[in-house]
Amino acid sequence: MTSGPLHALQVWLRHEPEEPDLELVCAEHPDPSRGDRARTVVRLTVCASQLPWHELAELLLVGARTVTVRLDGCADPDASAQNVEAVARVLHAAGVDRLRVEGGEPAADAPGQADKKGRGLRGRRVHRPRPVLDGAHLPVPRRRLLGLGVDVSRALPDMHAAPQVRLTAAVRALAAPGVAVAASADPAATATAATTPISTAPTSTAPTSTASAGAAPGPAAPGPAAPGVAAPAEAPTPAQAPRDGLDDVNSPAVVLSAPGCTACGVCVQACPTQALTLQHNGGGAVAISTLLQSPSACDGCQRCVELCPADVLSVAGQWRWSDLLTDSTRGVATVSTATCTRCGTQFPTTSGERWCQVCSYRRKNPFGSALPPGVAVPTR
Numbered sequence: 041m042t043s044g045p046l047h048a049l050q051v052w053l054r055h056e057p058e059e060p061d062l063e064l065v066c067a068e069h070p071d072p073s074r075g076d077r078a079r080t081v082v083r084l085t086v087c088a089s090q091l092p093w094h095e096l097a098e099l100l101l102v103g104a105r106t107v108t109v110r111l112d113g114c115a116d117p118d119a120s121a122q123n124v125e126a127v128a129r130v131l132h133a134a135g136v137d138r139l140r141v142e143g144g145e146p147a148a149d150a151p152g153q154a155d156k157k158g159r160g161l162r163g164r165r166v167h168r169p170r171p172v173l174d175g176a177h178l179p180v181p182r183r184r185l186l187g188l189g190v191d192v193s194r195a196l197p198d199m200h201a202a203p204q205v206r207l208t209a210a211v212r213a214l215a216a217p218g219v220a221v222a223a224s225a226d227p228a229a230t231a232t233a234a235t236t237p238i239s240t241a242p243t244s245t246a247p248t249s250t251a252s253a254g255a256a257p258g259p260a261a262p263g264p265a266a267p268g269v270a271a272p273a274e275a276p277t278p279a280q281a282p283r284d285g286l287d288d289v290n291s292p293a294v295v296l297s298a299p300g301c302t303a304c305g306v307c308v309q310a311c312p313t314q315a316l317t318l319q320h321n322g323g324g325a326v327a328i329s330t331l332l333q334s335p336s337a338c339d340g341c342q343r344c345v346e347l348c349p350a351d352v353l354s355v356a357g358q359w360r361w362s363d364l365l366t367d368s369t370r371g372v373a374t375v376s377t378a379t380c381t382r383c384g385t386q387f388p389t390t391s392g393e394r395w396c397q398v399c400s401y402r403r404k405n406p407f408g409s410a411l412p413p414g415v416a417v418p419t420r
């Protein structure tokens with residue numbers, strides 16, 4: 041479970057009856073009480089350069105009308121602007137202009153009550169301080185303690201999902217409002233639900249994957265409505281979400297290529313976000329094993345590439361954000377495999393061998409304990 045620096049704010053927002061215009065200010069800001077009084081000001085608990093992208097985007101999902109990150113007073117405004125603008129750019133490309141960065145001088149105070157020109161009795165401008173909420177100790181309304189007043193349409197994100205999965209789900213939901221999209225904690229669970237054939241995997245600009253074709257069937261078409269049952273109103277699907285702007289924005293997810301893959305499954309085990317799956321189709325002596333990647337779950341860490349024992353997995357480019365709007369999986373490699381009749385592991389085969397490499401080697405070397413050179417410990 042990952043609860044980041046904006047989680048408490050997300051919980052608080054969900055109980056707010058009105059959608060506020062949030063202004064996030066640095067923890068060290070000397071005086072955030074000055075500025076636009078129409079905004080709700082929250083003092084951050086961390087530097088804006090460390091705000092997680094997924095939590096920033098999720099603020100707009102759970103109840104903020106707009107989010108402005110104010111950088112005057114920030115100790116490292118360049119890094120902070122870079123961090124926030126990275127996610128603002130993605131949202132902008134998706135048609136969502138509700139996350140902004142504001143630097144420089146704070147906005148002028150609203151006029152005080154002294155006179156109509158906003159001047160005090162001695163002609164000086166009156167400063168009426170804005171209330172500033174502490175991001176670490178947000179108020180808890182009584183209605184919340186009683187479990188009342190929660191807007192159920194603003195669901196909290198899945199805290200068990202990986203950050204990249206949460207960011208993708210947030211961008212997808214913001215780009216196509218009205219489509220129920222939840223960040224799944226187990227992207228692999230959706231791997232078989234919608235699988236895109238390998239030949240259509242890369243975008244026009246992404247490098248071509250070397251995976252072979254015919255990996256898996258496409259998504260199932262919805263069936264007709266039962267007689268006498270009104271067809272449901274047509275809701276936009278995630279695939280119909282705005283894609284044009286996102287076609288030009290690289291995501292962190294990497295396009296993988298694995299010519300010569302042995303279907304050992306080490307990369308599947310190594311992936312921290314469960315973005316990779318290995319499917320074995322066919323229960324006979326020979327099966328077709330397909331290595332699949334879910335781009336919407338990949339955060340580009342490349343741990344899979346580093347740990348591939350056969351050294352055949354490589355990065356061939358980056359997926360575009362538009363490729364992440366659906367839950368489809370993309371083929372990385374397809375290989376013919378057989379089940380070892382001795383140890384039961386799946387191993388690549390070309391000529392109908394019955395024993396895997398390791399069992400064959402051990403049979404020939406009954407007193408040896410080492411694996412043959414270059415062979416990884418097989419996984420089932």
Ligand code: SF4
Pocket residue numbers: 294310311312313314315316333337338339340341342343344345
């Ligand atoms: S780069 Fe590889 S290990 Fe990292 S998230 Fe993507 S698929 Fe998983």
Ligand code: SF4
Pocket residue numbers: 298300301302303304305306307308331347348349350351352353
């Ligand atoms: S670790 Fe390498 S050889 Fe093993 S399944 Fe992954 S890509 Fe294929």
